Amino acid sequence: MTAPTKTRVGPRGRVTIAAAIQRDTGLTEGEEVIVRSGGDGVVIVESVATVKARIRAAATPAPAGTAYDAVADVRASRDGDVRRDDLLQHGDRDSVVAGERLGPEDPGKELLRSLEL
Structure with a gap:
């Protein structure tokens, strides 16, 4: 891990990332990054590939x-x-409150059936 470096926010909000940090993180010139606030003066910079990988890792895999x-x-x-909205509008709150599953058991099969495939 590279030691922290000091930089300044320049014109139009630009910040230069030290070459050592770029090498350490694998960032290359021209690469798109995601910049977000971490609150209280914290700025988080991540490569698009890193964000995509994190989202994919968090997604529930298909059976x-x-x-x-x-x-x-x-x-x-x-x-x-x-x-659920129809049941609520027509006074059948008990089904909704009881947590009754209102959708199809297997949405993919239900879609194929509806499309007659």
Whole structure:
């Protein structure tokens, strides 16, 4: 790990990252980075690849032998929300409060069935 270095915020908010830190972190000239606030004067700079890898690592993997279908998952979630809203509007709060699953058991299969595939 490289020792901390001191730099200044320049014109238009630009900050120069010391070459030693760039080498240590694998950042290269022209590479896109994500910059975010860590609060209280802390600025976090990460490569796009690092952020993508962190998101992928945090994602729940698909069950063995199946492929994850994000579109079907979003549609199933929306369908469940619509069903829940319908139940709430028509006075069937008990089903919603009891935590009854309102969406299809397997959103991917449900989508294929609805598309007659």
